[in-house]
Amino acid sequence: MLVLGGCRRANESTPAPPDASTVAPAPHAAAHAELPADRFSEQGMLAEAALYLDDPEFRRTALVDSLANPRNTYSRQRLDAYGLRTQGWDLLPVWNPQSIPATPAIAAELRAHRPLVLDDKAPRIWNGKRPTTMAAWVALGREVFFGYPLRVEVFMNWALEHPDVGERVGVRAAEDGTYPGVRVFTDIQGRTSLGITCAICHTSVGERGRVIVGDARRAFDYGALRLAYHQDTGIPVDPDLARRMKSWGPGRADVTEDDDEDPVAIPDLWGLRHQTALTQAGTIKHTGPTVLAIRQETQLLHSNHQKVRPPRELAYALALFLYSLEPEPSAPLSSSDAKLVPHGRELFAESCKGCHSNAAFGGPPMPAEKIGTDRALAFGGARGTGKYRPPALVRVSAAAPYFHQGAVPTLEDVLSPARLASSYAKSPLARGAVSGHTYGTDLPAADRAALVAYLRSL
Ligand code: HEC
Ligand code: HEC
Structure with missing residues (x-):
């Protein structure tokens, strides 16, 4: 069940998945032979970029090989649509949005009921040039992590307009005056809206706005935000939905698109490159950076209602950025x-x-x-x-x-x-x-x- 955004329409319910066994895997790309010995070394990651970005067979094979259970919804949606070249997600338009950080000045505009505007000169996430060094990949990945909208998120308007609500549900400004994880962007219909990014869940904002990138935002309580909206506006809410929103509590989210109810804790993103499986149920076999890039590419296009896909460079950059995250040292012991x-x-x-x-x-x-x-x-x-x-x-x-x-x-x-x-x-x-x-x-x-x-x- 995905309740984020609350804008899932009836016609967007999960399509009947094909039997995974009928989806022919692409023949193994010869490119496998060129894989560097250590795929998580800097040299390995730089070399693998070209395989992921330029070889569609490599992508399809990497996807098929990475799915721990081809029969769950996560796998079926991807087997059905990813890396098929002449159909499915490969045909989606590539979207490189204009996006700027949300700030208190923008919150003031919202409170004054003035429409959000983003002028033509507002920057796009990416300048269109493929990075060639690790530093440049990581810097681009950071832009994506903080800036690429996962979707329009109307409830964020409520959090920004009402700082008491925002504070209560963990939507806070950082020291630099921006709200990490909240962006003003031009959506795919050309409207300017607030959207959420990776950082709303995967970056904490502590006392005096101190930011820890990659730290789970355990104060983020999306259910409470939605309930506050309904309580304050008097707009009625389905009692069953309200019960679920209440049961989530802070620091948990259900990031799936099915009808199950399985909210889980938002994880910290430390040490990912050492893990041979991704997600807490080990949904993805993590053999190299392409696998994480595919997870992020498909997450970004799925959350944007499968209407657009991100430039793949951005997905690869995101993967390398995630690998670069290091925790701060633990607090000293007594x-x-x-x-x-x-x-x-x-x-x-x-x-x-x-x-x-x-x-x-x-x-x-x-x-x-x-x-x-x-x-x-x-x-x-x-x-x-x-x-x-x-x-x-x-x-x-x-x-x-x-x-x-x-x-x-x-x-x-x-x-x-x-x-x-x-x-x-x-x-x-x-x-x-x-x-x-x-x-x-x-x-x-x-x-x-x-x-x-x-x-x-x-
Ligand atoms: C609404 C909150 C939310 C947002 C937004 C979000 N995530 Fe997550 N993320 C989660 C949760 C919850 C999990 C745990 C899922 C699981 O284990 O099944 C997770 C898991 C992950 C994992 C797997 C970690 C592991 O230990 O294997 C990665 C990597 C990740 N997210 C990266 C991202 C990136 C990159 C973005 C932006 C494109 C993003 N997430 C956006 C909540 C979120
Ligand atoms: C048989 C394998 C196994 C052994 C042995 C094991 N663990 Fe775990 N550990 C896991 C798994 C799997 C999880 C995740 C369980 C879950 O989330 O449902 C886990 C979770 C944890 C967590 C929670 C971390 C978090 O961020 O939520 C801690 C802490 C932990 N283990 C510590 C230990 C300690 C200490 C020991 C030894 C006394 C130990 N584990 C022994 C497999 C194991």
């Missing part, structure tokens, strides 16, 4: 915690590293039955694969609430047996037992404290 770290490290190596195995402490997807956490995402029709992927644990101390659905408020509780009991009650999402991922919960309290100290040091 001296008593610091003493526990070496013991915690040993315990982690014994009990956790088998799954949290890569350089970012994430790892390959594991059967969801084995992990035992909430089933909805892993077995849902939208992105389900029957698995959950161990998330990266870099800067995990700042990543609460935990697990894919964002149900456990502290690291202590992740490791505490109390969480597994029906008497557990910490938040609306943690009412009654939060089951699964019992690793470490059987350890003595002192060992659990050492593990928590170690996790805080990551």
